[in-house]
Amino acid sequence: MLLGFVIPGETAALIGGVLASLHHVDLLLMLVVIVVCAIVGDSVGYEVGKVLGPWLVEHRPLRGRPGVHRGQDLLARRGGPAVFLGRWLALARALVPGLAGMSGMRYRTFLSYNAAGGIVWGTTFVLIGYGAGASYTAVAKTVGVYSLAILGTVVAAVVVTVVIRHRRAHRKWGATGEGHSEDPS
Numbered sequence: 001m002l003l004g005f006v007i008p009g010e011t012a013a014l015i016g017g018v019l020a021s022l023h024h025v026d027l028l029l030m031l032v033v034i035v036v037c038a039i040v041g042d043s044v045g046y047e048v049g050k051v052l053g054p055w056l057v058e059h060r061p062l063r064g065r066p067g068v069h070r071g072q073d074l075l076a077r078r079g080g081p082a083v084f085l086g087r088w089l090a091l092a093r094a095l096v097p098g099l100a101g102m103s104g105m106r107y108r109t110f111l112s113y114n115a116a117g118g119i120v121w122g123t124t125f126v127l128i129g130y131g132a133g134a135s136y137t138a139v140a141k142t143v144g145v146y147s148l149a150i151l152g153t154v155v156a157a158v159v160v161t162v163v164i165r166h167r168r169a170h171r172k173w174g175a176t177g178e179g180h181s182e183d184p185s
Helices: 009-021 027-058 066-078 080-086 090-103 107-181
Strands: none
Touching (some): 009 107, 027 107, 080 090, 080 107, 090 107
16 A cells, blocks of 8 residues: 555556566556556545545644645646646645545545546556567667677677787797897806
8 A cells, every 4th residue: 555655656657568568467457457556546545635634734744834725725726637637747646636635526526537547647657668668678689689799899809909919018028038138248
C-alpha cells in the first residue's frame, strides 16, 4: 500500500513497459495492473481525505495552510476535470485524491474522472516504457556488434603501438649501448 511513496507511479509504469518489451511479462497484463493500481490507489487517497481530511485541516498538520484551502476551492470549481488533469502532475497526483475527498466531491464524480485519468495515464506511461525497452533492445544489438568491432580495433591499435615502441626503444638502446661499450682509454 505504501509502495507509491517509495517508487513513483511513473517509474513503476515505465519499468512495467520495459519488462513487457523484453517479454518478461505480458503487455496487456501490465496495462491492466498499472491502470487498476492507479485507480484503486487514488480511490484510497480519496477515502483517506474524506475520513481524515477534516481532522487534519482542524489540527496541527494542515491548520492554517492556504494551499489546502486553494486546492479544495479548485476542486469545488473545476471538479472532475481537475481530478483528470491532476493525474499528470506528480505533486498533484499525490494530493488531488485526498483533497477531493476533503472537499466533499461526490465519489461517483471522482471515480469517473479518476478512472478516465488512470486509463489514459497508465496506458501512456506503460507504452512509453514499452517503446523505450524496444528501442534499447535494438540499440543494444547494434551497439553490441559495433562495440565489439571498435573494441577489437582499439586492442589491435594498442598492441601495434606497444610493439612498435618496444622495437624502437630496443633499437635505440642497442645503438646507444654499442656506443657506450667502447673503452675510452
